Amino acid sequence: xxxxxxxxxQVPVFEEAPVELRCNYSSSVSVYLFWYxxxxxxxxxxxxxYLSGSTLxxxxxxxxxxxxxxxxSFHLRKPSVHISDTAEYFCAxxxxxxxxxxxxxxxGTRLQVQP
Amino acid sequence: EAGVxxxxxxxIKTRGQQATLRCSPISxxxxxxxxQQALGLGLQFLLWYDEGEERNRGNFPPxxxxxxxxxxxxxxxxxxxxxxxxxxxxxxSSYTLAGERETQYFGPGTRLLxx
Numbered sequence: 001x002x003x004x005x006x007x008x009x010q011v012p013v014f015e016e017a018p019v020e021l022r023c024n025y026s027s028s029v030s031v032y033l034f035w036y037x038x039x040x041x042x043x044x045x046x047x048x049x050y051l052s053g054s055t056l057x058x059x060x061x062x063x064x065x066x067x068x069x070x071x072x073s074f075h076l077r078k079p080s081v082h083i084s085d086t087a088e089y090f091c092a093x094x095x096x097x098x099x100x101x102x103x104x105x106x107x108g109t110r111l112q113v114q115p
Numbered sequence: 116e117a118g119v120x121x122x123x124x125x126x127i128k129t130r131g132q133q134a135t136l137r138c139s140p141i142s143x144x145x146x147x148x149x150x151q152q153a154l155g156l157g158l159q160f161l162l163w164y165d166e167g168e169e170r171n172r173g174n175f176p177p178x179x180x181x182x183x184x185x186x187x188x189x190x191x192x193x194x195x196x197x198x199x200x201x202x203x204x205x206x207x208s209s210y211t212l213a214g215e216r217e218t219q220y221f222g223p224g225t226r227l228l229x230x
Contacts, residue, residue: 043205102163103150
């Protein structure tokens with residue numbers, strides 16, 4: 001079974017400051033990793049994903065994440081946030097084998113960007 | 116390209132009734148997934164359909180069921196509604212082909228309120 005831990009439930013940050021949202025996972029098998037964003041009263045939008053290759057992954061809206069296999073982490077970063085980045089961010093994993101494709105999500109981190 | 120669509124956007128039912136939620140995947144996607152986002156419980160996997168068959172099921176009682184139609188759209192049925200079924204129900208879709216099937220794209224959700 002897989003589990004995902006998002007260490008911070010809320011992260012307040014000032015506009016134009018850098019931010020890092022932390023994600024650690026646990027799994028007995030190899031996984032793919034994802035970050036999704038959820039704006040108020042909306043569904044989930046894919047920010048970025050790590051399937052293979054370079055461990056530094058760039059996504060939409062200026063976000064990037066780094067896969068660290070030894071630390072089983074997949075932290076999300078942005079060098080300069082905007083008010084419009086205020087949302088809930090979810091880290092998720094799924095097994096690499098094809099038998100079970102359910103996403104396992106973390107509990108989410110609410111990013112609050114202040115002017 | 117149109118995204119995943121879900122209907123209705125909101126649904127109000129009373130305890131004991133049945134609810135039917137609908138989902139249309141992105142054109143070309145053959146897999147459909149259902150997730151429940153309940154307050155305090157986070158995002159939990161419900162069901163996965165692929166090529167008309169149920170492939171995997173989350174830890175939910177049998178009164179949660181569904182089906183996938185020949186055009187790959189899907190229906191989620193919740194029988195004997197309970198108050199704790201109140202949640203946002205999210206549908207996602209993905210390709211079947213390797214290199215694409217890992218990534219799930221989400222719809223806006225159906226908010227179900229059970230009174």
